[in-house]
Amino acid sequence: MPFGRQRKEFPSHLWTQCPTCGEMLFNKQLVRNHNVCTKCDHHFRLGARERIELLVDKGSFTEHDTELTSGDPLGFSDQKPYPVRIQQSQAKSGEKDAAICGTAMIDENAVELAVMDFDFMGGSMGSVVGEKLTRAAERALANRTPLLIVSSSGGARMQEGTLSLMQMAKILGALHRLDEAGLPYFSILTDPTTGGVLASFASLGDIIFAEPNALVGFSGARVTSETIGEKLPKGFQRAEFVLEHGFIDQVVPRAQLRDRIAYFLNAFRPSARDLRWSL
Amino acid sequence: MDVVDRLLGKKTTEGNGHLPEDAGLITDAASLTAQRTPWQSVQLARELRRPHSIEVIDGLFEKFQELHGDRGYRDDPAVVGGIAELDGVGPVVVVAQQRGSTTEENIARSFGMPYPEGYRKAIRLYRMAEKFHLPLVTLVDTPGAYPGPEAEERGQAEAIAKSIATMCGLQTPIVAIILGEGGSGGALALAVGDVVLALQNAIYSVISPEGAAAILWRSATEAERAANALKLAASDLLRLGIVDGLIPEPAGGAHTDPQATIGAIKSALIVQLDRLGRIPIADLLAARYERYRHIGVVVEPLPGAVPVAKKEPFWRRIMRPA
Numbered sequence: 001m002p003f004g005r006q007r008k009e010f011p012s013h014l015w016t017q018c019p020t021c022g023e024m025l026f027n028k029q030l031v032r033n034h035n036v037c038t039k040c041d042h043h044f045r046l047g048a049r050e051r052i053e054l055l056v057d058k059g060s061f062t063e064h065d066t067e068l069t070s071g072d073p074l075g076f077s078d079q080k081p082y083p084v085r086i087q088q089s090q091a092k093s094g095e096k097d098a099a100i101c102g103t104a105m106i107d108e109n110a111v112e113l114a115v116m117d118f119d120f121m122g123g124s125m126g127s128v129v130g131e132k133l134t135r136a137a138e139r140a141l142a143n144r145t146p147l148l149i150v151s152s153s154g155g156a157r158m159q160e161g162t163l164s165l166m167q168m169a170k171i172l173g174a175l176h177r178l179d180e181a182g183l184p185y186f187s188i189l190t191d192p193t194t195g196g197v198l199a200s201f202a203s204l205g206d207i208i209f210a211e212p213n214a215l216v217g218f219s220g221a222r223v224t225s226e227t228i229g230e231k232l233p234k235g236f237q238r239a240e241f242v243l244e245h246g247f248i249d250q251v252v253p254r255a256q257l258r259d260r261i262a263y264f265l266n267a268f269r270p271s272a273r274d275l276r277w278s279l
Numbered sequence: 280m281d282v283v284d285r286l287l288g289k290k291t292t293e294g295n296g297h298l299p300e301d302a303g304l305i306t307d308a309a310s311l312t313a314q315r316t317p318w319q320s321v322q323l324a325r326e327l328r329r330p331h332s333i334e335v336i337d338g339l340f341e342k343f344q345e346l347h348g349d350r351g352y353r354d355d356p357a358v359v360g361g362i363a364e365l366d367g368v369g370p371v372v373v374v375a376q377q378r379g380s381t382t383e384e385n386i387a388r389s390f391g392m393p394y395p396e397g398y399r400k401a402i403r404l405y406r407m408a409e410k411f412h413l414p415l416v417t418l419v420d421t422p423g424a425y426p427g428p429e430a431e432e433r434g435q436a437e438a439i440a441k442s443i444a445t446m447c448g449l450q451t452p453i454v455a456i457i458l459g460e461g462g463s464g465g466a467l468a469l470a471v472g473d474v475v476l477a478l479q480n481a482i483y484s485v486i487s488p489e490g491a492a493a494i495l496w497r498s499a500t501e502a503e504r505a506a507n508a509l510k511l512a513a514s515d516l517l518r519l520g521i522v523d524g525l526i527p528e529p530a531g532g533a534h535t536d537p538q539a540t541i542g543a544i545k546s547a548l549i550v551q552l553d554r555l556g557r558i559p560i561a562d563l564l565a566a567r568y569e570r571y572r573h574i575g576v577v578v579e580p581l582p583g584a585v586p587v588a589k590k591e592p593f594w595r596r597i598m599r600p601a
Contacts, residue, residue, distance in 0.1 A: 071576035073519065074510045078495040127575030134572065156463075156485045158495065161509045162521050165463060165485040166574040169471050172440065173447040173568050180448070196485070198436040199424075199464040204444055218436040219426035223490075237431060247434045 018042050034254050043211050043254055045191055048100050048117035051150055055258050056104035056113065063102040065135055070097055070128045074161050082159040085121065093119045097128040098153070101136045106148075107262035109269060112140035115150040118192070123153030125197055126160040130167025133201065137174035137185075146184040146265060147175075151202040155195020168200035175201055184268045186261060189216050189239065189248065207264050208248040209257065210239035216248070304524040304547050305479070308517040311525075315480065317506040320513070321488060323480040324459040325422075328534035330541060332359055332375035332418045335458060338541035339548065340365050340373065346407075348400060352433065355397030356388050357421070360404045362413070366545075368552045372408035374401045374469060375418035378459075391460075392425040395438035398468050402442050408451050414552050415451055417469040420458040422487065424465030439468040446471035447571075452555035452563060454548060457481040457513075457522065473567050474551045475521070477513045478540070479528040483521065484511035520574060 016025050021040035030037075034054055035044040046054070052061055069086070076082040090096060098120040104113045114136045116123045133149065140147040156164035178185055187205030189198075192215035199218055202208075210216055217237030235241050239251045252260050305311065315323070323329070336343050340363030347354040360374040378391025385391075393401075401417075408415040424435055443464075446453060455472035461483030470483075477483065486494075491509060492501035516522045526543050529536040555563065 065579075067580050069578045071578050073576040074508065076508055078508065127577050130575050131577045158486055158491050158509070160576075161485055161519075162483050162511065162516060163519060163575050165467055165483075166521060166571060168440075168464065168467060169443055169447065170571045170574060172444040173571050176444050176448040177568070179444075196464050199439040200443060201440070203434075203437040203440040217431055218424070218439075219431070223426045232428060236428065245432050245434065247437050 016044075036254050041212065041253065043191065043213060045118060045152070046254070047119060048095070048115040048150075048152075051115050051190075052100065052102075052104070052113065054254070055148075055150075055261065056106055057108065060105035061102050061113070062104070063100065064139070065101055065132050066096065068096060068128050068132060070126055070160070073127070073163055074159070076159045076161070078159075085159070089120050093117065095120050097132070098123045098125070099129045099132045101132045103139070103143075103145075106258065106265055109262070109265040110143070110145045111265065112136050112143070112145050112147045113150075114148070116152045116197070118152040118154075121157065123151075123197075124155065124157035124159075124164075125153055125167055126157035126164050127167060129157075130164070130170050133167075133171045134174045137171065137178055140183060140185075141174070141178050141181055144181070144183060146186065146268065147178060148186045148188065148261065149201060149205075150188040150190060151193040151197050152190045153193060153195070153197040155197055165196065168196055171201045172204070175204060179206075184264070186264070188257070188261075189214055191215050194218065194220065194237075203247065206268075209250050209252045209260065210242065210248050211257075212239060212251055212253055214239045216242045303527055303543055304476070304550075305517070305527060306524045308514055311514045311517075315512075317482075317510075317512045317515075318488075318503040320480050320482055321460075321502075321506050321511070323532045324482045326459075326532060326534050327380050329459055330533055330537040331380060332377045332420055332458065334537065335418060335541055335544065336363065336373060336375060338538070339363075339545050340371070343373070346404065349396040349403060351399055352396040355394050355400060357391050357393040357425075358397035358400050360400060365416075365549065365552070367549055368414070368556075370413055371416050371552070372404055372413045373416045373418070374404050376421040376466075376469060378420055378422075389425055391421045392423060393421065393465060393468075394425050394430050395433040395435050398424075398435075398438035398442045401469060402438075402445050405442075405445050405449050409449050412451060414556065415449065415453045415472075416548065416552075417453065417455045417472065418458050419455060419461050419466045419470045419483075421462050421465050422460055423462035424468070439464050442468035443471055447567070448564065450560050450564065452552065452558075453567075454551050454555070456526070456544060456548070457483050462487060471567075471571070473555050473563060473570070474523050476524050476526055476547060476551070477516060477522040478533060478544075479513055479525050480532055481513050482511045483513075483516050484509050 018037040020042040023039040035046045072082050098117050101114045114133050184206050187202050187208045189210040193202050194217050242248050343363035345361040359377045364370050376391050379385035379388050453472035455470040455475045457477040488502040488506035489499050491505040493499050513525050526547050533540040
């Protein structure tokens, strides 16, 4: 045992170690690179606000339904009561719930944008997320604009019980109307997109993108490995695995995400399509 | 279901405003006396002797003809579907989840946990109902969708999502009945309807009580506590507006008198299909959308009530660089 206090080489608020290549990354540099490792392109999670900034034309985002908060319909309490949990999450993240919705421009295309926030109770979908996403889809339908949902969620919120489950049907009902109206819906899967979120709106985009190495799966890896009683292969339920099995269109690195979305938005824009094809 | 009644020109709704009290259906949650704890309901819903889908189908309908396969991969024995005739209604499409009454049966049916191909078979049958203008009846009884790696590879999530979305826009009346256990998204994939009914001791939950206990209390032995907290019993579902009515069971549970239970299901089903059959399809779809649109509890202050940020004192404003 050496004498003296062990020297702290990397104060954690300044540096982050990349879990893939082990490189020590200076936090400011990491943020400038949109939370992607500069050495090995490992994608760290990106907050919802930063995600919006990354995707939309500068200053074009107008947020809607900012004051929507969760009730406590079940009187739920586990380690602590649900309202307390909500308050703590609100204080920690500065958001009201796990989704941010608004209207924005992407490459001069008006879109309705909804971004889920994993930092708020694991991005779990309760009544508020369901309501916000449904309203976003309804606004897209009313204004005849494309809809873009960026998912980042562990699934349905247990603290609201079966009501959370019903949000899946609620959002899919609105998306069905969007589909019938011929409006494009883009689903972007980021790390992680699992459970009830993947088993509803996240899986049904006209275009589905995922970020490299994002966890994308229906049931938790622990449940799955318990079911078969053995370890799962490496890369199971990762974006590349899902791409290989044919359930997403592309795996898009974060740096290219905005341009890739813009390409498809332009391609699907009615004026770009010569009207004679639809007459 | 007040929207449906409005379309039918009925003035009054009884109970808690969902369904008129007919055919012995329980529609008023307040009238229910707590007979069982949620945990007892969980155990009754999973009771091996409880009448399962095939037995119920044989009792409800005549001349049931099963249709197999998803036309893509294989036939999933956990999902049973086909065409059958109902007294006074005529032919209907029925899709159900089947679990076994014995261990061997359960292994053959993978404990009622459908694979993606099971949901794709269901979607195929929904489309058939739409094409031939037959009403759709679904029976829900599953612990959840199969969580294994092969199900993941074949797109379990996509299959469930598509099944829910298909039901949301299906142009034919749908009655969904929760017979026993309604396990999460795997159950919802068959349970979107114009009318959703549940047996009195059925449960319907976002996660199994064991799963919730393992995550929230970090111990599977807290399942009873989780069952209480999740409000998954049929009476709670009625109170929350997730189901529209409860079908009464014999005092000891459905397995003590399957004939009586099936009789109660049958009379409720005939009344509901008769009611839905008189509604124009566009109105029915609008009502179905509204039914789900209003589920959920959110708190939203009125536009005027939004707290305005306190104005900064003038000296701070003039001190701030422009």
